[in-house]
Amino acid sequence: MENILGANSFITWHPPKKVVTVGNIKVSAGNGAIINTKTTNSSGQSLWPTVSLEYENLPQGQLSLWVLFHAFIIGDPWTLPSYMGTIDGIVEYMGKPFGSERDYSDILNTVYRTEGIREKMSYEQLYSRFILLSEQQSGMVKNLLLDLKPGQQWSHSEMADYSYWRMVIDFSIVEAIVGRQPFCEGIHDCSKCNRTGILHNPLSAQEWTKGRLLEIIGDEEKIDQYMKIIWTVRQNIRHKTAHESDYPHQRPESRLQPGDNQFDVETVINSFKTDAHALTALEQNMHEVTRILLLNNVLQTKVFPDIRPYMVRSGGMSWEEFSKLFKLEP
Numbered sequence: 001m002e003n004i005l006g007a008n009s010f011i012t013w014h015p016p017k018k019v020v021t022v023g024n025i026k027v028s029a030g031n032g033a034i035i036n037t038k039t040t041n042s043s044g045q046s047l048w049p050t051v052s053l054e055y056e057n058l059p060q061g062q063l064s065l066w067v068l069f070h071a072f073i074i075g076d077p078w079t080l081p082s083y084m085g086t087i088d089g090i091v092e093y094m095g096k097p098f099g100s101e102r103d104y105s106d107i108l109n110t111v112y113r114t115e116g117i118r119e120k121m122s123y124e125q126l127y128s129r130f131i132l133l134s135e136q137q138s139g140m141v142k143n144l145l146l147d148l149k150p151g152q153q154w155s156h157s158e159m160a161d162y163s164y165w166r167m168v169i170d171f172s173i174v175e176a177i178v179g180r181q182p183f184c185e186g187i188h189d190c191s192k193c194n195r196t197g198i199l200h201n202p203l204s205a206q207e208w209t210k211g212r213l214l215e216i217i218g219d220e221e222k223i224d225q226y227m228k229i230i231w232t233v234r235q236n237i238r239h240k241t242a243h244e245s246d247y248p249h250q251r252p253e254s255r256l257q258p259g260d261n262q263f264d265v266e267t268v269i270n271s272f273k274t275d276a277h278a279l280t281a282l283e284q285n286m287h288e289v290t291r292i293l294l295l296n297n298v299l300q301t302k303v304f305p306d307i308r309p310y311m312v313r314s315g316g317m318s319w320e321e322f323s324k325l326f327k328l329e330p
Contacts, residue, residue: 007121008053009033010067014074015051015097016104022069022127023062026054032098048097069130073111073123073142075294111295114305129299137298140173144287144294163283164237171238174230177297178216181208206231216296222304225265226293227253229285229307232269254278256312263310281310 015029030052034045051070055063070076102110104123109115111126133141140197146169209230213223254275263281272278285307295301 006306009050010053011035011048011076012051012074012099013049014100014102014110015049016123017101020123022066022124023131024055024058025062025066025122027066027070027144028052028054028105028220029097029099029101031096032094034092034094041152046050047094047098049097049101065131068141068145069127071136071145072130073107073126073299074110075113075291096200108301108303111117112276112292112303112305113308116305117303119211119303126299126301133298136176137294140176140294141298143169143173144291163279166283167237167286170286171230173290174293176308177293178212183203216293217304219304222306225307226289226304228265228269229282229289231284232272233286236273251257261311261312263312265307267311268310277312 009030011033011209016027017029019026019028021027028051030050032047033050034047036045044258053063053066106120107123107126108117108119108121206227210223210227215227217223217226254277256277261277263278265285268278268281268285272282288307296303
């Protein structure tokens, strides 16, 4: 299989410190590569780490399966379809590995972007579970890694905010993992409209979803975090776009305070409609919750970390500071 980097080299954020073997593939840290990149609005060069692959007699489909697995657990945005469309070509190799190399024999903290997981699982262990995933699980992983950045094909890019579509897809993955509430076994008739054989749900959708997450996660505090994000997306994004024709609209403008701006869960769910950064944070939070639930669904890791606050650093100057500097009237 050919790709722009060559069939033996792939971009990644975190290559391994030591060689690991999965299936017929040996995975090791490759040399850093300077590449030409193209985005919707610009092009340029950037330095990326790579993994180097060695293999012989590779079964059909195993390379693309490995790419899907690696992108999923490392959290890379680079799958075969994704980087084939965004990487224009290699400028040069650095001649030595570059980037944050990780211990693949203890991979969970890298997978979940944290340092608090004590249980050890290896890259090879996760791969041995990943290759057994069902067709539905494979589809969910591929949907999670879809590239939805707006491009020239969007007819109204200022209106069609990809964040909304990303969250709608993520919610559909969560819904597939959680499942749908079964109807009550009782069948009812209505004396007013004379309808017969009416089915109903014994619990509200919110109560039932929270109960299912309790079965999956088993931690009330984590469930509270996850539910706030999931339910905000369900009620304000998924349902309104699917049922009420509330078309995604232009991003709201917002101002940042100089320094670090932290968007925790409460800030996000209360201000995403009026603050562009909070909307981005909601998208990131929903994507991370979806990824965490899907990692457990596919790999049975039983790891559910806290939602990390979305941080934006601003070096700008407020109008008040600018006014004082130049002694302007407010």
